[in-house]
Amino acid sequence: MSLTIEVPGASAGAPPPRGTGHAIVTRGLTKRFRGGQVAVDSLDLAVPAGSVFGFLGPNGSGKTTTIRMLLGLVRPTSGGCEVLGEPMPEGLAGALPRVGALVEGPAFYPYLSGEANLRRIDAADPTSDRRTAAHRIAAALDRVGLTAAAGKRYRAYSLGMRQRLAIASALLVPRELLILDEPTNGLDPQGTREMRGLVREIAEAGTTVFVSSHLLAEVEQMCTHVGVMRTGRLVAQGPIAELRSGGEPRIRIETPDPAAAARVLGALGLTGVREGDGEVSADLGAEAPERVNAELVARGVAVRGLAVQRPSLEDVFVGLTGEGFDVEA
Structure with a gap:
């Protein structure tokens, strides 16, 4: 049974037509696994270009499976999606060089330093300029606050430092779209605030940022638009200000x-x-x-x-769905 939340100014209905200035569009995107489990069910998502889009939902709601389909890592059972105007997975070669991504626990070499790991990642990217590698790596480490730990071995990094390094790896080359899966995972409150500032800075430079999270309070502070998943289905999407206007002051x-x-x-x-x-x-x-x-x-x-x-985003969605989200940062 389809669940659609009616929110003024928001829509969980039909996706926009082609060529309407969206960085990500999905149409009926569905993924069924063996045994009949439906991870993503008829998803119609529209991410405006230039937005910071919060992809929100409890753990297990289908967010990471959706991201894997967007990046061509998992083939959908039915439906389709476009990333930066390219159909996926057919348009991988045209889209992926323009996309930076952090998806679930990226792997690094434990005995190499953070800086050495980034050098290897950059060398494997055919679109990067070798002449500027040292400068870009240093800039990426500085943006995520890891300059002082650049020479430390990855195995000695804390969980938060590993998360920062993963984001640095996505920032080595300028991207049109940045996809971040739980970017504040493992960060302390100071690191979380810095990450919010970094995401805003990246967006202000013209990059669309797609942030997956189960932390509603983080999405509310970081994002301009939001889409909410529950048990594989999109229950609401739209600008945060308009979603909040659906609540009672x-x-x-x-x-x-x-x-x-x-x-x-x-x-x-x-x-x-x-x-x-x-x-x-x-x-x-x-x-x-x-x-x-x-x-x-x-x-x-x-x-x-x-x-x-005015109601917080949490107030709105508790009122709409009868359930809450994890709001602890």
């Missing part, structure tokens, strides 16, 4: 008399009224917050503070 009032404030909010027809210690909140609906404030003051309720809280 709440008004929160700080007051020494929350019980009286709650009665006023109820009289105004606001729903979802909740009292707390020194505050009261409610669904704002179509009511103007300034009218709420004026009504509270007119009825003798002291107002210490008033704020309208």
Whole structure:
């Protein structure tokens, strides 16, 4: 059974026509494994060129299988996909030199240093310029914060350092599209913040960035657009701002008399009224917050503070699907 989430400004329906400025387009993309397991089910995905697109979903929802099909590593059972205008996997030769990718635990030589590993990777790339290799490798290590550890053997790297090196390997040559599968995996909070900044910097330079993650909070802070997977199906996609607009804003009032404030909010027809210690909140609906404030003051309720809280992306999707995502960074 198909599950489609109706969100204003978003669509989980038909993909765009060809030639409409999308870096990735899939049409009915499906992958069934032996035994009948459906990993990806009729996926219609549209990733705008120049966006930072968050491919979001719990572990096991089909994200990595989708990425493997996009990169020609796995053949779809049915449907098709285009990457940078090239049909996959037929257009591998035309697309892959323009794509950088980090997919699930890239392999490096444990007894070589981080820098030596990047030299080997760069030498194997027929599109790279050997004359600029040293400069590009140094720049890639610097961008991910590994300059000081460039000479350290890979086997001595922490999980976070290994993740940084993998991303550096994807940045050795300028790319039109960068595909990152769980890029913040193993990073500490500081490293996670740096990675967010790096992704934004790459996007501002004109590269489309496709980020797969199960961490909703990271996607919300990093991405301009989002697609949400659940059990192999796309349940929503669109600009984050428009997805968030599908949630109900709440008004929160700080007051020494929350019980009286709650009665006023109820009289105004606001729903979802909740009292707390020194505050009261409610669904704002179509009511103007300034009218709420004026009504509270007119009825003798002291107002210490008033704020309208827009729903987070987590709030929206919990409301739509009845389930949450991992929000721990």
